[in-house]
Amino acid sequence: MNRLVYGLLLLISLILPPVANLMESVMIIHMHMQMPMLVIIGMIMARFFQERYPRFFEKWNENGFPGIVLFIIIVSYWMMPRTMDEALTSQSVEIFKFISLPFLAGIPLMDSWKKLSSIGKNSVIIFFTVAFIGIGYLYINAPNPLCNNYLVIDQIILGWGFLITAIGLIIYLLYDFFIDPSAYEEVAEEE
Amino acid sequence: MIKNKNNVISIAIVLLFGCVLFFIGTDGFTAYTAETARVNKLIEDKPKFPDVTLEDSSGRKYPISELEDKYVLITFMYTSCTTVCLQLEHNMGQVYDLLPSKYRGKEIVFLSISFDPERDTPARLNSYKDYFNSDGETWRMARISNQSELDSLLKKFGVIVIPDGNGNFAHNSAFYLVDKKGKLEDVLDYTKVDEAASKIVNILDEEVGE
Numbered sequence: 001m002n003r004l005v006y007g008l009l010l011l012i013s014l015i016l017p018p019v020a021n022l023m024e025s026v027m028i029i030h031m032h033m034q035m036p037m038l039v040i041i042g043m044i045m046a047r048f049f050q051e052r053y054p055r056f057f058e059k060w061n062e063n064g065f066p067g068i069v070l071f072i073i074i075v076s077y078w079m080m081p082r083t084m085d086e087a088l089t090s091q092s093v094e095i096f097k098f099i100s101l102p103f104l105a106g107i108p109l110m111d112s113w114k115k116l117s118s119i120g121k122n123s124v125i126i127f128f129t130v131a132f133i134g135i136g137y138l139y140i141n142a143p144n145p146l147c148n149n150y151l152v153i154d155q156i157i158l159g160w161g162f163l164i165t166a167i168g169l170i171i172y173l174l175y176d177f178f179i180d181p182s183a184y185e186e187v188a189e190e191e
Numbered sequence: 192m193i194k195n196k197n198n199v200i201s202i203a204i205v206l207l208f209g210c211v212l213f214f215i216g217t218d219g220f221t222a223y224t225a226e227t228a229r230v231n232k233l234i235e236d237k238p239k240f241p242d243v244t245l246e247d248s249s250g251r252k253y254p255i256s257e258l259e260d261k262y263v264l265i266t267f268m269y270t271s272c273t274t275v276c277l278q279l280e281h282n283m284g285q286v287y288d289l290l291p292s293k294y295r296g297k298e299i300v301f302l303s304i305s306f307d308p309e310r311d312t313p314a315r316l317n318s319y320k321d322y323f324n325s326d327g328e329t330w331r332m333a334r335i336s337n338q339s340e341l342d343s344l345l346k347k348f349g350v351i352v353i354p355d356g357n358g359n360f361a362h363n364s365a366f367y368l369v370d371k372k373g374k375l376e377d378v379l380d381y382t383k384v385d386e387a388a389s390k391i392v393n394i395l396d397e398e399v400g401e
Contacts, residue, residue, distance in 0.1 A: 059197050066201035073209035077216060085225035146224050148351045151361045 007045030007102070014038065015098055024088060027147065027154035028161045035078055035101055042106015049107055057111050064115030067108035068124060074105040079135055081146035088149045122173065129169040136162030226363055229349045230378045238347045240373040243340040245304070245333040248316035255373070262299040262398075264391065265367040266381070267350045269307035269360060270319040279364045282384050284323045286366070287330055289388035290395075296329035298395050306341060306352050307360070308334040348375065368394075 013019060014037060023034040050057055061067040077083060078101065086093040113121065138146075139159030145152050214220065222228035240263075246252045266283050268276040280303060287301055295301075303325075305311035311319075316332040325332060335341040345352060353361045366379040366387055376394070379387040 060201040062195075062198050066198060066205050069202060070205045070208070073205065073212065077209075077212055080216070081224045082222065082228060083216060089225075145361060145363065146226070148225050148229070148363055149353070151353065151355055 001048065004045055004048040007041050007048075010041050010044070011038070011098065011102060014041070020094075027084070027150040028158045030084060030087075031079070031158060032161050032165070035097075038098065038101035039075070039106040039109065042102030043110040044106075045102065046107045046110030050111060061108070061111055061115070064112035064120070067112030068116060068120070071105045071109040071112065072124070072127065074100050076131070079131070085147045085149050118176075122176065125169055125173060129166050129173070132162045132166035132169070136160065136166060229363075230365065233349055233375060233378050237374050237376070240369050240375070241340070241343050241347055243335050243344055244337060245302075245331075246313060246336055247331045247333040248313055248320050248327050250313040258300050258302070259373060260371050261297070262371060262376070262391075262395065263302050263369040264299060265302045265304060265348075265369060266364070267304050267306055267345070267348075267352075267362065267367075268364075269305050270311050270315055271307065271358060272360070275362075275364050279381050280323050282381050282387075283330075283366070284325070285384045286388045286391070287325075289384070290392060294392075294395050294399075298398065299391065301325070301330035303330075303332045304344075305332070305334040306345060306350070306362070308336050308338070308341065371398075 014023075014034065020034075024030045078097065083093065083097075087097050088094075116124070136159045139155050139162065141159075142155065146155060217223055218228060218231065222231055240255055243255050244252055245255060264283070264286070266279050268279055270276075283301060283303065287295070290299065303320075305316065311334045313334075316334065317327070320327055320330070320332045323330075335344065344350075348367060349363075351363055355361055364381050366381050367375060368377045368379060368391065370376040377390065379390060381387070
């Protein structure tokens with residue numbers, strides 16, 4: 001119950017017009033801070049819904065696959081240049097953003113992630129790495145503004161934000177591939 | 192087995208939802224940026240050119256209705272622009288050169304409208320037009336001094352102008368073709384000069400042939 005209250009409080013504080021306007025005034029904060037925060041709010045609230053409706057998640061998201069697909073769809077949708085513009089100009093799109101990211105991306109992600117095998121998890125991370133490199137490249141090299149509400153320089157900054165995030169993901173994947181944490185744990189036990 | 196069936200059903204629902212979401216969000220997979228969506232909508236709506244008073248590079252003041260009975264190819268720019276406007280006007284010049292001279296001035300007028308009326312005085316427009324070999328007659332450069340008239344035009348034609356605080360503006364660019372009755376006929380990609388020119392020639396050929 002607490003988690004629901006905290007989540008909703010956070011959500012409301014992000015929806016407050018001064019907060020929302022401030023975050024949306026800078027393109028990279030809009031996409032790389034506000035949107036992930038909305039997803040995180042969903043993840044915070046997820047436990048409440050899992051405990052409240054355990055059968056629903058058990059029944060419809062048994063292997064975690066439907067949930068992660070829903071997460072990918074919602075997040076991909078919000079990575080389109082157009083949806084960012086429309087969130088600023090259209091009230092209904094803005095409302096959809098505040099609902100879809102926590103409830104249709106954050107909650108399914110939290111529920112699905114633990115159910116996925118490590119291959120499944122890494123596939124998702126690889127998917128986003130490739131997507132981020134592609135989108136980052138697009139935003140940096142697009143000669144025209146892709147978004148009508150932001151300056152080209154904002155767009156280039158956002159592109160670099162995507163590339164740097166992708167680099168972070170690649171480092172994680174390399175770490176995951178080459179380093180076996182249990183090897184270190186055993187050494188610690190022997191000592 | 193039953194559980195697996197549920198998974199398949201929920202994946203199907205999720206994928207269906209995704210398709211519907213993207214279909215609606217991109218106007219049926221046609222517009223991935225707001226700019227494309229804007230242009231598509233403009234071409235569909237065909238807004239009428241609002242009643243504005245132009246002040247051109249020779250200092251003449253006249254209502255836009257003076258250009259009625261001619262096609263007008265319009266760009267929106269400002270002379271202090273150092274980036275896209277130069278390209279835009281340069282390309283406008285190329286389209287101008289590609290059109291048969293019999294049409295220029297008679298069937299079609301080129302018009303570059305400044306959205307920075309404070310700085311773009313007739314004198315400044317006059318020297319700017321020389322850079323692009325515009326004759327000030329069949330290709331005019333003009334400002335709209337009345338801010339509310341300017342705003343209504345920009346709004347109607349979906350031109351978004353954002354001041355960047357350093358005296359520059361970010362803005363979207365295109366060729367706007369307005370027909371003889373003052374209605375927006377088409378919005379052309381300003382980077383595709385040949386395509387734009389051949390489209391215009393086709394329209395004018397048809398018009399004259401009638």
